[in-house]
Amino acid sequence: MSAVAASAAPARRSGAPNPWVIAIVVSIATFMEVLDTTIANVALRYISGGLGVSSDEASWVVTTYLVSNAITLTASSFIAKRYGRKRFYLACLALFTISSVLCGFAWNIESLIFFRILQGFAGGGMVPISQSILADSFPPEKRGQAFALFGVAVVVAPVVGPTLGGWLSDNVSWHWCFLINGPVGVLAFALVWFLVTESDEAKREREQIKRRGVRFDLIGFLAVATFLGALELVLDRGQTEDWFASNFIIVSATVCLLAFLFMIPWELKHDNPVVDLRMIWSRQFGSCFLVMMATGAILIATTQFLPELLQSFYGYTATWAGLALSPGGIVTMTMMFVVGRVTNVVQPKYLIALGAAIVAFAMWDLTRLSPDVNFGYFVWSRVFVGLGLPLIFIPITTASYDGIPKNKTDQASALINVARNVGGSIGVSIAQNTLAFREQFHQSRLVEHITPTSPAYHQTLEATVTALKARGLSATQAEQGAIAVIGQTLEKQVGYLAYIDVFHVLMLISLSAVPLALILRNVKTGGGAPAGAH
Template sequence: MTAAGGRGERNPWLIAIVVSVATFMEVLDTTIANVALPYIAGGMAVSADEATWVVTTYLVSNAVALTASSHLAKALGRKRFFLICLALFTGSSILCGLAWDIRSLLFFRILQGLGGGGMVPVSQSILADAFPPHKRGQGFALFGVAVVVAPVVGPTLGGWLSDNFSWHWCFLINGPIGLLSAALVSIVVEETPALDGATRFDIVGFVLVSTFLGSLEVVLDRGQIEDWFSSSFILAFAAVGALAFTLMIPWEARHESPVVDIRMIATRQFGSCFFVMMAIGAILISTTQMLPQLLQLNFGYTAMLAGLVLSPGGLVTMGMMFVVGRLSGRVQPKYLIMIGAGVVALSMYNLTSLYGDLDFWFFARSRIYIGMGLPLIFIPITAASYNGIPPHKTDQASALINVARNIGGSIGVSLAQNVLAHRQQFHMSRLAEATIPSNIAYQDALRRLTDYFVSLGSSASVARRQATQWIGRQIETQSAMLAYIDVFYTLMLLAALVIPLAMILRRIPLGAPAPAAH
């Protein structure tokens, strides 16, 4: 089947809606479980550290499935493979909700990640073939809603389900949605036949790529918890991942049918798209995690209220997706991406003006600005990544773009948490330098605070201790605030780096049907 195959027979918008619903469900599960971890730990009588493996196992198996999705979609046909992945994801989601201990839950999360990892790139390939090249931006608008809005909805929905029902519903909710999606996909999506040569599976490449991506996910997800390279556990996974990467590059570069065609990343167009998508994944996932964390730990927000801060931005993103989808057929992708990166960078800069008395709407407005900028990057870069790609390589392109988004998200969260931890220590030590006997301003503040606690009824010695503790808490709070500011400066620079990458992109035909590349 050609890239155009089936366009006149099936409504592409109906196809876009159907596959985007399934994609939304899968991407939602990357964040919905995060806020449920304390409930899972309590319900299964395990430590908080053990409960975090619920997230890690999903990310690792998801990355492994991404690498094999291109070959399996060709060997089985996209529709058949998509339905198998959807069935595996839905069934394992139900089993996660019915898990009887932590081991069974982790096993079912591995299965869930395998199903989800194969589903998302194939949905992109289905969309790429359903729409003609000059209208792909509009089709990817729906897909963009799923990928960009789902991580925002996840924490809010997960917190609400855990608070009002139980953590089990974070997984059980996928059951009816998955069954409905499977029925719609079987009716609406047209099958593609297996392609010639699809049975020649690069097993060595699959093992090397899976080992590298799996090890990388473990290092990034567990690094902060295990204290990075001071841990033999992290060192072991880093060494295995580095070895796999070293062997993977020459093997995949020379193989006739590589499981991951890394030669595509070396091209000007696709390589730029790959690294821009990594940056977008980093910014999207890290801000989605860091902002609620800041609000809960430093501003006293509940999990539900912190999640609601993200909601206005999610609504703006949904609206912008369709606006940008229309613009993408009229404006060169590189210009939309540059504008979007500028908006995101400015939104990150806005968040650097943190102080203790900021209200709900300051943070909500910041998310609105981010929600305006991300669609200007995501839709054009997704559409541009298929420009010049032969039809038989669209599955490879989909897999690589999703690998970029997933790795970028993991790197972004890991980078943000690492910057936060180290800069908080730095600021705390600098602020603590002022609390010395020779500092007249400190001694004056300590005396006035002591007098205040004495006026409340404390003895002089107790009041002195209370005053010292109060100052210590203020140092801790202010150092955390300054560290978050450093995190947002880091993400601002990351967004700014997208601009020169976008300038590398080639101009593409606009406004009229373009022939598929061959």
């Protein structure tokens, strides 16, 4: 460890707050921010009903937050260095708290989406700066455990979100999924204000940036924002707009492509790019980036679709749909501390590959879906996910920083978080489109068997008519009711088969992370997260 690296984490000064107190404070704020990626998932039915919009429109409450969050992440490194980590962190925390309260008072879907975008912009700067504060507060040999605590906030929050959001929606109001951030945000702001101090190294770095006159890559930032925003429009609205039969989708896709083609040469030639593309194209960091995208896709997509499945096909309340995910969160919390120690002795690539394989198994297990499965079936599926995710999250932090210069670690942290959010947004879109497409496919296939010449159909119809007549219905009413019952049964079968296909796709996404993990280089173990791992 060099003298410079060691100075990034000096010994605790006399009278300075205990670093574990600081870790808990920033983890609370980060937990609150990441929680909002999923807290509204089980409340989408309440939101769509309360604001009078379709479920597709309500889903924008989730995806717009993820994308705006990812956009800000690309700029967070420079802004924090230029204006001060603590100052930037407090500004983000204040805006996040205010916009959360405004979400709770939203009067229509447009206002809610706008405030969610503000929330995402504010939240985007909180996660990487939290990592910077942790790296400054702990010596290198303690950073692995500190990042494990931070990892609990980042990985467990999306799992706790549906449980809390479900209970609030069922017992109070969906508005409180957002209003709850008000008092928590005020408390976190006060604690950060009084307890967190900026390191001397960070202050020197800020002064150097000022002296050198380094400017923010505004054009690159706008290109990245345009690319991600247009991509989200295409993925979210493609199915409902009939893809490229729609002029809206054609225009959005064209804007997305042009922004991407402009972004590449601009960022490659810029001295201080908002996104270091050379870093992403490297074998080590690029593989970590893709693995984190896959992880985000699984985490966010399953956290949105499992509650939806439980409410739509099994009659669960929002609270019970959320509770089905809770045991997985407890397992994740426990595993984060275990993995924090294991990474000191086992190469990250093997842990990541094992974690991805376990998550793939969990997705495969969900393909055994049937009308007869019980609450425990869904609990165990989340337990498997809870075992696998920490094996990815902590080791990938170590692996992604390997070979990254110290002055690039802030951007490395931001890009890894961008990968998680963009992957989550893409995962939700892939799952939504797979569900819609396969519902159409299975509907057309199953309807082929419901014909006047089908003996099975006639037997089912006659048995259902007989049963309804026994309940006192007339012959005409019984026949109409039997046809309706068969139609409802068909609709449920179509839904089950379509969800099974979604879980097959998510399984393949998770499996794709295994070879990506195995091509990673061996890294030096024993020191937790590397120095300057922001």
